[in-house]
Amino acid sequence: MGTENDLTVRDRFQALLGRDDAHLWLFGIGAVVLAVLPFALSTFWTRIALGALMWIGLAQSWNMIGGYAGYLDFGHGAYFGVGAFVTGIVMVELELPFVAGLLIAGVFCAVLAYVVGVPTLRLSGAYFAIATWAFAEAIKELALILEITGGTYGMTFPTGPGTSGIPLVGWPDEMFFYYLMMVLTLGTIALAYFLFEHSEFGFRVKAIRDHEDAAQSLGIDATKIKRRVYVISCVIAALFGGANAYYITFIHPNDVLAPIITDQMIIMALLGGLGTIGGPIIGGVLIFLLNRLSSLFLGNTTIYLPLIGLLIMVTVLFAPSGVIGILRGEVGREDVKQNLRELAEKFDIL
Amino acid sequence: MSADTPQQTSRSEASPPVLRAEGIVTGYGDHEVIHDVDIQSHEGITCLFGPNGSGKSTLLKTLNGIVPIWEGTITYGDVDLSNATPDEIVREGIATVPQGGGVFGTLTVEENLRVGGFTVSEQDAYRRRREEVLDAFPALEDKLGDRASSLSGGQQMMVSLGRAMMTGADTFLLDEPSAGLSPALVEDAFELVERLVDRGARVILIEQNVTAALRLADHVNILVAGELAFDGSPAELSDEEELMEVYLGL
Numbered sequence: 352m353g354t355e356n357d358l359t360v361r362d363r364f365q366a367l368l369g370r371d372d373a374h375l376w377l378f379g380i381g382a383v384v385l386a387v388l389p390f391a392l393s394t395f396w397t398r399i400a401l402g403a404l405m406w407i408g409l410a411q412s413w414n415m416i417g418g419y420a421g422y423l424d425f426g427h428g429a430y431f432g433v434g435a436f437v438t439g440i441v442m443v444e445l446e447l448p449f450v451a452g453l454l455i456a457g458v459f460c461a462v463l464a465y466v467v468g469v470p471t472l473r474l475s476g477a478y479f480a481i482a483t484w485a486f487a488e489a490i491k492e493l494a495l496i497l498e499i500t501g502g503t504y505g506m507t508f509p510t511g512p513g514t515s516g517i518p519l520v521g522w523p524d525e526m527f528f529y530y531l532m533m534v535l536t537l538g539t540i541a542l543a544y545f546l547f548e549h550s551e552f553g554f555r556v557k558a559i560r561d562h563e564d565a566a567q568s569l570g571i572d573a574t575k576i577k578r579r580v581y582v583i584s585c586v587i588a589a590l591f592g593g594a595n596a597y598y599i600t601f602i603h604p605n606d607v608l609a610p611i612i613t614d615q616m617i618i619m620a621l622l623g624g625l626g627t628i629g630g631p632i633i634g635g636v637l638i639f640l641l642n643r644l645s646s647l648f649l650g651n652t653t654i655y656l657p658l659i660g661l662l663i664m665v666t667v668l669f670a671p672s673g674v675i676g677i678l679r680g681e682v683g684r685e686d687v688k689q690n691l692r693e694l695a696e697k698f699d700i701l
Numbered sequence: 702m703s704a705d706t707p708q709q710t711s712r713s714e715a716s717p718p719v720l721r722a723e724g725i726v727t728g729y730g731d732h733e734v735i736h737d738v739d740i741q742s743h744e745g746i747t748c749l750f751g752p753n754g755s756g757k758s759t760l761l762k763t764l765n766g767i768v769p770i771w772e773g774t775i776t777y778g779d780v781d782l783s784n785a786t787p788d789e790i791v792r793e794g795i796a797t798v799p800q801g802g803g804v805f806g807t808l809t810v811e812e813n814l815r816v817g818g819f820t821v822s823e824q825d826a827y828r829r830r831r832e833e834v835l836d837a838f839p840a841l842e843d844k845l846g847d848r849a850s851s852l853s854g855g856q857q858m859m860v861s862l863g864r865a866m867m868t869g870a871d872t873f874l875l876d877e878p879s880a881g882l883s884p885a886l887v888e889d890a891f892e893l894v895e896r897l898v899d900r901g902a903r904v905i906l907i908e909q910n911v912t913a914a915l916r917l918a919d920h921v922n923i924l925v926a927g928e929l930a931f932d933g934s935p936a937e938l939s940d941e942e943e944l945m946e947v948y949l950g951l
Contacts, residue, residue, distance in 0.1 A: 561807055567767055
């Protein structure tokens with residue numbers, strides 16, 4: 352029997368998560384730390400934290416449909432871009448404040464996701480992945496030729512006092528956007544937690560992921576449940592897209608509708624641990640920091656894409672349940688060694 | 702199961718309603734798979750045999766509402782289920798166990814049972830059914846916190862049947878419960894099915910393992926190319942040498 356002092360990090364982590372109220376405590380402490388963080392950081396590091404928050408939220412939104420429902424959505428980034436453009440169009444063309452633009456973008460993407468979800472969610476596996484990827488490509492091409500999106504010239508957002516539509520907020524500064532992202536991200540995590548980990552709805556979603564026929568034969572309306580998850584996850588991506596667009600003030604289809612947006616969400620969720628609350632948080636922070644640090648120290652992001660590819664391979668081969676799986680003890684050191692040995696034998700390295 | 706088996710004496714006196722499908726025509730897209738088939742749930746176990754591709758699973762999916770019927774009627778006692786959704790059919794008391802059991806592997810045994818009990822709104826009724834499941838399959842008691850995917854094939858079958866029991870069903874549609882099980886576990890799987898019948902349920906059973914299933918059958922249907930080729934008792938089937946040889950390989 353080991354004593355308290357003999358416990359490993361993993362043991363302590365498992366003991367902590369085993370407590371009924373552990374998740375609420377972690378969430379509460381995390382929220383307080385995030386709330387005071389900008390006061391301890393420089394503007395540069397506040398921007399880094401802001402970006403990390405956004406990617407945690409985006410990865411969590413993808414995790415809802417990809418991790419919890421098991422539908423590999425390769426077009427999720429399209430909603431990030433559409434959310435950005437709808438917010439911009441409302442602000443530029445209708446001259447409404449940012450808050451109105453964001454709300455309208457959310458509603459627009461809910462309707463769009465519902466319409467897209469009706470035919471695509473009838474597909475599964477690679478067919479669903481290809482259909483959603485094709486949808487995202489079509490949206491990008493459409494944004495490049497439409498006049499209302501600015502076409503190949505892109506779109507510039509109105510800036511300055513009064514454009515946010517939030518009382519008491521003057522000129523939206525770094526702090527405003529930091530807290531905006533914090534609220535959106537914490538809201539997304541709380542929603543995912545209660546929806547997928549603590550409700551009947553979550554069990555239904557996981558049942559459909561594990562065995563759709565069996566779920567249906569128990570009276571679960573798989574079509575309706577999948578569509579709800581898809582719509583919720585897409586609306587969240589749209590809200591982040593709108594918020595990010597207002598922050599960066601200029602958007603172009605080749606940037607906000609780029610396939611790398613979806614790719615990053617997927618690898619973040621995959622690296623952290625699919626179908627878990629903690630996975631996208633860990634994966635989001637790690638991958639975003641990798642992106643920023645490779646840019647900071649190497650001067651460009653050229654090395655970033657090969658590193659991402661390598662990470663995908665390593666994760667899929669050695670730790671399919673991600674960092675969370677390692678912390679939970681689902682993948683041990685021996686499993687990794689065994690996988691390495693098998694791989695080496697396969698390629699005749701040893 | 703023949704009429705004189707000891708199990709029948711222990712069956713519940715209140716028999717479930719008869720699930721009756723008449724003149725069923727259905728298929729996928731433009732392709733008609735089932736052609737004017739009549740089938741009903743008899744007392745005990747009704748076996749549905751037939752060669753691969755004969756439409757057995759499709760017929761089962763029409764009975765549980767997953768595949769809509771093109772023509773015909775489905776009734777459960779006095780209730781018309783012809784256009785009912787899977788959800789409505791489960792609430793009427795008909796549960797399906799898909800091929801291989803279809804456990805929700807990432808969920809625990811307890812969570813699997815909980816998903817099965819979603820149609821139960823009252824907590825007392827839920828607890829009662831859970832007790833009934835653990836009474837029927839006591840081996841699950843120690844496994845409630847384990848992931849369903851970590852269980853043996855036989856234990857997974859218990860989870861599937863228990864989960865179906867949690868819906869409160871008294872008629873069960875079972876699609877090859879022995880599929881994927883080792884020969885040693887096939888008999889165990891059939892023994893589990895018999896436990897359902899002992900508790901008063903009616904079962905429609907699709908099975909490729911004809912020899913073993915015939916030992917349980919109270920009634921037999923044989924489906925060939927989407928048409929009903931035989932409808933009778935196991936004793937009557939034994940007189941049909943051509944059917945036994947050509948379609949069942951006996």
